[in-house]
Amino acid sequence: MPASLSISADHRFAAVHAAPSRLAWAIPSAERRDGGFAQAGQLLHFLPDAEIYADGCDNVSFYKVVSGVVRTCKFRSDGRRQIDAFYLPGDMFGFETGAEHRLSAEAVSECAVASYRWRGLDAIASADDWTARQFLSYALQNLRRAQEHSLVLGRRSASQKVAAFLIDMADRGPAGQTIDLAMARQDMADYLGLTIETVSRTLSQLEREGLISLPSARRICITNRIALHRLSS
Amino acid sequence: MPASLSISADHRFAAVHAAPSRLAWAIPSAERRDGGFAQAGQLLHFLPDAEIYADGCDNVSFYKVVSGVVRTCKFRSDGRRQIDAFYLPGDMFGFETGAEHRLSAEAVSECAVASYRWRGLDAIASADDWTARQFLSYALQNLRRAQEHSLVLGRRSASQKVAAFLIDMADRGPAGQTIDLAMARQDMADYLGLTIETVSRTLSQLEREGLISLPSARRICITNRIALHRLSS
DNA sequence: CGTGTAGTTGAGATGCGTCAATAGTTGTGG
DNA sequence: CCACAACTATTGACGCATCTCAACTACACG
Structure with missing residues (x-):
């Protein structure tokens, strides 16, 4: 694990980063298997509120949160912001079929994300079973979360x-x-x-x-x- | 196309059924290629408000709308209903990773749906490229729709x-x-x-x-x- | 210790929900 | 073809939950 990822213990978000179960889940998989996931994931580091990608920019990559928290959001014409989802360590985000991203992604806290080159649906479909399965699993997890988010937003106090x-x-x-x-x-x-x-x-x-x-x-x-x-x- | 699927021309939802572009898209694909999609799709017919599957029941199939309109929804403890999505001819619905469905699916209008046996993520991942690509494409389409639904529900008049x-x-x-x-x-x-x-x-x-x-x-x-x-x- | 940012609390305005009445539509039977 | 019932949709009046605007507090940082 690169030194840039180590977070000082007194950092205000230390609890998120230090969550043993999450780190045990996220980091080893990034080290062990993600080398075979689409393309070797490049590790990127972001400060709070930094933009990971912008609404409308080319859809060239998708990402996995290694540490920290990421939000995807849309800025409306009236200046308001709607947050679509939060992504915690281990979560993947940013896969879309179109040529451009339809949401922005930003770092909520200081965070590290692994990026994977997006080569289109065909590349995923024709990849090895493990890769295709992982991608599908993440897509369906995000689908489930989005559905539950809709239910929460729907008609609730x-x-x-x-x-x-x-x-x-x-x-x-x-x-x-x-x-x-x-x-x-x-x-x-x-x-x-x-x-x-x-x-x-x-x-x-x-x-x-x-x-x-x-x-x-x-x-x-x-x-x-x-x-x-x-x-x- | 079985006789049971023919809809009388004066039916109130004729416009949806008769949409040439949709039928051209939905029906032939069901006939030509869906035989290779997971397992031969069985055609089911539902009357308005009929239940296709219920919240909590075993997740054994997913579906493609051939004609008519389907809704997926959740019934809340206070008796209210939240509709998660509408599915039009050509749309697929009902794929989830869990053992049980977390939403109900119901026919909005008289409709016909093709059902596919759900054999889990591994079956999809190890299927032929065309099948895996189709499934992924539908999953990401549904993800995009769910995200946009969230944005609409979020903060809008x-x-x-x-x-x-x-x-x-x-x-x-x-x-x-x-x-x-x-x-x-x-x-x-x-x-x-x-x-x-x-x-x-x-x-x-x-x-x-x-x-x-x-x-x-x-x-x-x-x-x-x-x-x-x-x-x- | 001062400043800036984030969060909390208060008072008034308003958009949507609730309840209720009316109008329109569909289907049935005479 | 009409009469009637049942259901769906529209409109109105009023109340309330949330938004808006504003003041205040807490905390981090230099």
């Missing part, structure tokens, strides 16, 4: 949206009741189709109701998972 | 949602400015995260503003596509 987000983050992050968010309130708001004020108010309300506690802005402890889960579904 | 829906339906349906909707207002509302009252009011408002005309409840003519498109994006 602010508290249901926030609860669903917290449950999702808790499930995807390191085990335990503590969530160390890599993203700001504005990211949560843009992901859930709410304003930062509503997100903030909703978190405060959930804390008053005893479902969560907020030791700091970016750290959230789930104190009543049953109730939070029931609220979210 | 009722009129923007309805406009985006109309533009999407116009693009996917037969060419021209006339849309013959297969679905009821309740379906539109559940798809867009609105109520039927708001959908109805919004359509009336768009008509007053001269963007569309409403010859009948299920038929919508786009009279100012530029403005409608600008509103939707």
Whole structure:
């Protein structure tokens, strides 16, 4: 693992990077097998809010998150931003069939991603079984996440949206009741189709109701998972 | 084409079924090549609102719409329904990696679908290039649609949602400015995260503003596509 | 210690949901 | 062909959840 990927222990997002289960899952696979995935993955390093690719730019690569968190988003003509998805270590993003990307991808936290040259559908389909299977698996995982995101955005109250987000983050992050968010309130708001004020108010309300506690802005402890889960579904 | 698939010309959804470009695309491929797609597709016929598969039931098949329109949806504990997607002739739906379906699929109109036995990711990955490529193509198409649905649901006004829906339906349906909707207002509302009252009011408002005309409840003519498109994006 | 950014809280405005009534459409039977 | 019932869609009035605008607080950093 290159030195550039080591994150100081006191970094605010250390919990995300240091998640043992995730690293064990992401890094070895990148080292062991990704050499055979489409083309040897090049490791790229991004600072927070750095752009990985822009909406409209050539679709030449897709990516795997090695460490940190990535968001894909769309900027609307009124200046607002809609976040399509968050990608955590081990997740893949950026595969599209068109010639251009239809979303932007940005680093939420300091992060490292492996890039793979996109050679089109035929290249994947005619690749070896393992490669094709991996690609399909990631595509279907992203499809499932997008569908669930739609269901959350569809017809739900602010508290249901926030609860669903917290449950999702808790499930995807390191085990335990503590969530160390890599993203700001504005990211949560843009992901859930709410304003930062509503997100903030909703978190405060959930804390008053005893479902969560907020030791700091970016750290959230789930104190009543049953109730939070029931609220979210 | 079996007699059971012929639809009388005066049927209310005739326009969808009779769309020449769609039939030319959907039916021949089902006849010519789908014999090699995973396993010979069995043709199934459904009446409006019939259930194709239910949320939670075994994930043993995926499907291709031959004629008519299909919706996938989730029923929430409060009795509300969220529609995840509409599938038109030529679209494929129902592929998931889990052992159970996480959504229900229902016929919106009278429709015919071809079913394919789901043998898991490995079967697809190790299939011939053409089959793997087709499956991937459909998966990525559905992923793109789900992402765009999320963006629409995210942070948009009722009129923007309805406009985006109309533009999407116009693009996917037969060419021209006339849309013959297969679905009821309740379906539109559940798809867009609105109520039927708001959908109805919004359509009336768009008509007053001269963007569309409403010859009948299920038929919508786009009279100012530029403005409608600008509103939707 | 001062400054800038992120987050929280409050008050008022508004868009959409809810409930209710009306109008239109489809299908059935006389 | 008409009468009626059942269903779908439209329109109106009102309430509420969220947005908007604004002030305040907490925290990181030089």
